[in-house]
Amino acid sequence: MNEHQLTQMLRADEEIITKKLDFWAKEAGDRTFFYYGEDDVALTYAEFARRTDDIAGNLAAMGIEKGDHVSVFSTNSLLCTLMMFGIWKAGAVYCPINFSFSGRLLAYQVNDTAPKLVVTAPDLLPRVNEIAEELESSPAVAVYQALEGSHDYVAELPAVHPSLKAVTWSELTKAASRPDITVSFDDPANLVYTSGTTGPSKGVVQPYRWMAGYTYGMRVLMTSDDVIYNDLPLYHVGGAIANVCRAAWAGCEVAVWNRFSPNDFWNRIHGRKVTSAILLDVMLPWLTKAEPRDDDRQNTLNKVHMQPLPLNHAEFAQRFGIDFVHAGFGQTETGMGAFVILKELEEGQGTPADQYQGLSHSELEKVAEESGLLVMAGDKAIKKGLMGYPSPFVEVSVRNQDDEECRAGEPGQLAYRPRLPGLLLHSYLGKPEKTIEAFKNLWFHTGDAAVLDEDGMLYFVDRLGDRIRVRGENLSSFQVEDMLLQLSGVKICAVVGIPSDEGDEDDIAAYIVPSENEVLTEDAIHSYSNDNLPKFMRPRYIRIVDEVPQTPTNKIEKYKLRNMILQELGRA
Incomplete structure (x- = not known):
């Protein structure tokens, strides 16, 4: 296909996400768009559009202009989604922050982003206050105020640090006129941070078309009858774009919880009649550990995206009656550059007919063919690492x-x-x-x-390089080393990733050389890590050594350290 045909493919379903939300708010305003499971709250397309129009108008009144950065730092997925669309409607850039961050990690990202406004919640405001005097600029800070009866309701909000301008939640959400802002496909929409291999994490500037291209393969398989499940954080593109924005493009519901729960997963699927979900490799073992039941297939889930694709994908699909599994190569910088759809079960053998929603098997396969997407039999996908054919884009x-x-x-x-x-x-x-x-x-x-x-x-x-994946998070050895070097008495720190016992993720091993005349213990370093590092950055293995292997040019030979820990664990 030529460039004009490819452009038409993206524009046939409107490539600017806020315009698609406007469309559904007008055409199907009473339909549920966002269900928030933490508080059992459902917002229709019309209500969600109105609330985000208000936020956009108030942002403009505060002086937020097209291209300005607005950071969002919260575990509350409803708050994050309202802000995300409100920020876009104001023409500003959505800049989510990992809610595990504090101290040095948080200060780095806020300084690097240089936002005009930081939106946070009462539970995380103390972390913002702690770094206030380290900030190179002084952004305004808005604190979310949940309604009484909400899971995160706080009667008395903590005060914002005096060096930062405080913005009340009512100032941000009162009735206001949406600003007259036009964005094009190449305007910046998001600033999402990804791990650096030889330095600090990098802010990836994503244009609006990036979102349209990233979601294309998954969203063309959807209809307004589908329901998308999300428990991924809204600081990652998987949760914010692949799930929430995909629903807005399809005109369907997205059912959202703040975090994954293996005990509640199937109750959530049943409760909202979910048809589509993303399951990371770390989630699958938790679901398959449960004792098999006769009614495992009695559910509405018929499309699951697995990233990365595990070798037991067919076994999972057979047990739980998943009709289609899709996989690919998704990345913050490139979007979904490869994609494949696996037909795991014949029609009628998976999701029970009386619970099946969305495209039928024949309709889905036709749409896939017309969209340049590969559909192959699940039992043919037996080679590890399958990502599919390159995207047509x-x-x-x-x-x-x-x-x-x-x-x-x-x-x-x-x-x-x-x-x-x-x-x-x-x-x-x-x-x-x-x-x-x-x-x-x-x-x-x-x-x-x-x-x-x-x-x-x-x-x-x-x-490649020193990239590590833990708990669904990508990080670099540099980030962990930088944090551990802040501990008094650490002279040299070398961090490596080794294969985890479960899934396709990693465990972190840290080799520490103490400063001269300093005494360090593994327990002390574990304690420091627990107090200062997010869970996904904490080393599982800590080894205190007199020296680390180095090249003649003083570069640490990490492959030798990796081999050492694997041999010690009997996994070489």
């Missing part, structure tokens, strides 16, 4: 160490080139050298190793 290449194209079947670094403007990140915020490095030779280098076979199918091989 990108060119794909696997590059060797000299940045030359690899032969079919030869592993190398996965790289993408967009076939339309606005499909990949604009840049890494304030890091032009990192942006240029990533786009070397006019290919965006993903930092992941892959194989492209003779049939054009992509397979994931491994994460």
Whole structure:
């Protein structure tokens, strides 16, 4: 397909997400858009549109202009979603912050983002106050005030640090006229942070078209009869864009909870008649650990996105009656650059007919074919790392160490080139050298190793560099090392990731060399980590050593440390 045809594919269903929300608010205003399970609250398309119009108008009245940064720091998914759409309607940039952050990590991101406004909640405001004097600018701070009876209601709100201007929740949400703002596909929409391999995390500037391209393969499979489940955080694109925005494009409901619960998962699916969900690899073992039941297939869930795709995908689908599983390669910088749909069960063998909602099997397969998406039998997907065919919107290449194209079947670094403007990140915020490095030779280098076979199918091989994945979070060894080096008495810190016992994630191992005449214990370092690092950054294994292996140029040989811990654990 040529550029005009590809552009039409994206624009046929409106590529600017706020315009799509406006459409559904007008055409199906009484339909439920956002169900918030924490408080059993449902907002219709019309009500959600009105509330986000108000937020946008009040942001404009506060002086927030097109392109300004607004940070959102909260565990409350309803708050995050209202702010996200309100920020977009004001023409500003949605800048979510990982709610696990505090201290040094939080201060770095706020300083790097330089927001005009930070929106937070009473439980996290103390963390913002703690870093107030470390901030290079003084953003205004708005504190969410939940309604009485809500799960996070607080009778008395804590005070905002005196160096920061306080904005009340009523100032942000009172009735207001939506500003007359126009955005184009290439305007910045989001600033989402991703782990750096050799430095601090980087802010990825995503344009509006990035969201349209990222969700394309998943949303064309949806209808307004579907219900999307979400328990992913709204500071990640999986929760905010792949789930919430996908629902707004499809005109269906998204049922949202703040966090995953293996005990409540199926009750939630039943309660909202959910048809589509994203399950990360860390979630699947929790669900399969439960004792099999005769009614495991008595549910409405018929489409599940698994990332990464586990080898036991068919077993999971068979047990729980999942008709279709899809997978791909999703990334904050590139969106969904590869995608595949697996037909796990024949029609009638999965979701019971009286509970099935959405496209029928034949309708889904027809839509997939028309949209340039591959559908294959689930029992054919037996090779580890399957990601599917490249998206129709990108060119794909696997590059060797000299940045030359690899032969079919030869592993190398996965790289993408967009076939339309606005499909990949604009840049890494304030890091032009990192942006240029990533786009070397006019290919965006993903930092992941892959194989492209003779049939054009992509397979994931491994994460390159010092990237680690824990609890569904991507991080770098640099981030953990930087935090541990703040502990008095630590001279050298080297962090490596090793395969976890479960799923395709990692455990963190830290090797510590104490300063001269300092005495450190593993317990003390674990205690420091528990007090200062988010759970997903805390080392599982800590080893205190006299020295770490280094090259003649004093570079730490991490592969030797990785081998050492694996041998010690009997997993070499």
